[in-house]
Amino acid sequence: MKSRVLILSVLALLLFGGVVSASGPREEVAAGPAVDIRMVLHTSNYEVPLVELAEQYSEATPGVNVTFEVIPNYDSTWEKTQLSAGTAPDIFFTHSMVEYGEQGLVLSLEDALNEMNPYTGNKWQDDFVPGNIERYAAPDGTPYMVPLDMVQQAVYYNKSVFDEYGLVPPETWSEWMEIMDKLQAEGYIPLSINGAGASGSTFVWSERVMTDAFMADKFDEWNVKKTRADYPGRNIDAPDGDPYVDILESLDLEEMILAYRKGELDPARAPEYRDVFKFLLKLASYGGKGYLGLDSDGQYEQFITQKAIMMFQGSSMATRIAKDMADLPAGSKFEWGVFPYPDFEKSDTPYVDTPTRGSGGVGFKLALAKSTPEREAAAIDFLRYILSPENASIIVEKGEPIGPSAIKGVKGSAVFDAFAQVEGTSNWFYYLGLDSEGEDQYRRAFQEFLLGKMNLDTFLRAYSDAVNAAQERQMEGIDLDPST
């Protein structure tokens, strides 16, 4: 009897010890000299929960002190100078993680993602909504970031006005144009367009959606390398049937250059582009006066004041609308919703291959700067801590999310529920390897085209020249031989 009690007590102690060690920050990280970890984001969306989590983690982890700060609107110049000086934050958001990773400035997370996350008991990679890490990895598959959240684009619409005129969300491009015509005839701006925007503009995302739908038949041919062996094709459905993320291959720069030189991804020679830009010009005709001078704030303003009835924007606007709608006087409130980008039919263009897919992806991509092994280990552990489902839920609840969480099982804000209608995520080859300089050249030519100062042929030639020049500038290290 006594021995049985003793055995049960020992088992209970072992079980209790295991539970305690899994629930809080790991103390093994703290062994060794004290480390200060700095996490930085460029917006304050998640400032409140991240400051709180940083404090909790620091209190619970002796020898590790984590601080979180917001540095507004930092850009690539700031990143480069900080990284080259060795003063970069340990954890920061960047779009250029592959470039920095290949230069040895940020940490490869391959090993860390294959290890167990002590806060969940799973392989760390399995904690994330699938596909998000792979699609932003380097061409050789090395991951240099983990995602904090996801974003998606959809067409926001004023449901109150739609109901007033007996309109329903369109499923096809033709239906959408009919709705636009009806609203225009009633004196509304059918679609608010942020023509002054750069990467976040109505036109850029529309081009992405359209080229994805019109060129699907050629993608597998362009994708000669198929570097992500686990994801052999673009039409693989995501595991769990999650329509929000579509696992797919991507074209790297070399593949894009090869496809461009074949003429199939050359705006001046590929016939699909003529239809893409005819459609964009048509879309522009519904943008109302002055859309070229409108940025995203101005676009939002037109929508929330009901001067414009629709806008094609990202999921971050949903949080903003929900917040502002609560503050609007009763007479100014309206019901709103979202619908996916309408599909094209063969009667619209002979090139359409598939239904249109979403144009979203990961929102905040978190990279880790290379530093000392102790700091790297502490930074990884902190990330595992905050990106565990329990703490990721706190980030969603207390922050101002821009989309659903990238962590599996975390229930996002209800404002994003409607975005589940948007199926899949379109490919990225639309950017054709344009660098910043090329983007500016393209954008200027496109604005001249929209203003009628350049015809379609001249514009497509200018676009092609910008792509060619940008690709030439990035030829270093590219031998155009896919086998090497």
Next chain:
Amino acid sequence: MAIQLAKDRDPLWKKIVKSRMLYLFILPTIALISIFSYYPAVSAVYRSFFEWDGAFRSVFRGFGNFKEAFTDEVLQVSALHLLIVVVFHLIRELVFPMVGALLVFHLRHSRAAYSFRTLLVIPIVVPGIVILLIWRFIYNPSIGLLNQLLTVVGLEDLGQNWLGDPRFSLLSVAFIGFPWAGGFPFLIYLAGLQNITVDIFDASTVDGATGIRRFFYVELPLVLGQVKLLVMLTIITVIQSYQNYLILTQGGPGLSSMVPGLHMYYVAFRYQRFGYGSAIGVILFALIFVLTVINKKYFQGGAESA
């Protein structure tokens, strides 16, 4: 035969040693100016001969950046825009503040003069970004004040897409600050007018020079020093500035509001080509230098009452 003081015969080093305390006092200022003003400028000239991404890659290009600048179509277009903007700014900085200063100067009631002077100077303390944001709202094609005002007075057809139409974008940004009567130019002119002695005004009145004649024959010649100063300052400021275009139009639509300073900014901070951006900066510096020398040499003021 000039009397040479004993101290003038001392060698330079001795003079410095004798005045060492003075030099010690000025040393921190010189050090700070050297680090934060001269070093960046000299560094920019040095970097203008390199293809430099600002952090990792630096390749010597000789005069390659300068050659590129002279064939850069964007820079050529923006240079033309600069000429237009400089002329516009010269008119607005030379004429309207002068009108404001003359009106305030000739007010008989000193309290009224003080009040109007204060009203015309207060806008200086408003942060520039606030002014830009207000004007962005004024220019909003849908709900902006300007188009709304035109609608109210029955001129709705004159309402434009002020910042988004290539015909208007450049001068719409240059127009910011209307009616341009206050600010530092106003203060400079007012100071110049206040330096004119009463005797001169009395004499001009006796000679029959009043009103417009007084302005052209008495006041303007005596504030030519201020005019010259403002010409120089306006040219320097306009050539260097780009922030208004950066915030309001980003140089667009197309290239319709691109200016050299903005192109330099984009080349450096957006395209990460700091070497070429430095070369553009050196060219702008050379331009300012030449214009300043011309202004100083050929536009001698009247009585230097600045």
